[in-house]
Amino acid sequence: MDIRLSSCFIAVDDHDKALAFYGDVLGLEVRNDVGFEGMRWVTVGPPAQPDVEIVLEPPLANPNASPEDRRVMAELLAKGMLRGVIFSTDDCDATFEHIRDSGADVLQEPIDQPYGVRDCAFRDPAGNMLRFAQRRGE
Numbered sequence: 456m457d458i459r460l461s462s463c464f465i466a467v468d469d470h471d472k473a474l475a476f477y478g479d480v481l482g483l484e485v486r487n488d489v490g491f492e493g494m495r496w497v498t499v500g501p502p503a504q505p506d507v508e509i510v511l512e513p514p515l516a517n518p519n520a521s522p523e524d525r526r527v528m529a530e531l532l533a534k535g536m537l538r539g540v541i542f543s544t545d546d547c548d549a550t551f552e553h554i555r556d557s558g559a560d561v562l563q564e565p566i567d568q569p570y571g572v573r574d575c576a577f578r579d580p581a582g583n584m585l586r587f588a589q590r591r592g593e
Contacts, residue, residue: 459506461507461508462507462509463508463510463538463540464509464510464538465509465511465512465537465538465539465540465579465583466513466538466581466583467511467512467513467514467581468529468532469581470495470497470511472581473497473511473579473580473581474497474499475580476557476579476580477499477511477579478499480553480554480557480559481542481554482501482502483500483501483509484499484500484502485498485499486499486500486508487508494512494513494516495513496510496511496512496513496516498511514528514531514537514581515528532581532582533582534582535582535583537583538583539584539585539586540583540585540586541574541585541586541587541588542585542586542588543587543589543590544587544588545589546589547572547573547574547575547587548565550575551564551565551575554577554587559579560577560578561575561576561577562576562584563575563576563586567591568588571591572588572589572590572591573588573589573591574589575587
């Protein structure tokens with residue numbers, strides 16, 4: 456059996472701010488930008504991984520959601536309680552400096568983890584946690 460990751464989803468409340476972060480700061484390329492029923496989905500991905508896409512989606516991609524559901528999703532997003540992504544990097548410290556210098560919200564400075572990586576963490580403009588991990592010894 457051959458199973459590979461194709462897409463993952465991250466909820467964002469402002470696609471333009473998200474694109475500035477994921478594109479300008481992280482260097483991901485925009486692959487698709489689609490509007491449907493007043494909502495917007497944008498796919499981005501690392502240039503070196505053309506088969507992997509991150510879908511920047513509305514917090515509640517359901518046009519029939521109740522106002523209460525929308526309120527709850529907005530609160531969870533604001534608290535950073537929805538999805539997160541872990542990126543790999545060949546230099547955690549340099550990645551940290553670059554992202555920190557962009558003004559991103561730092562959650563964790565680079566540290567060596569007991570499970571074999573050195574990593575750091577940030578929040579994206581919507582509040583999602585993003586981790587950047589370097590395998591020790593690389």
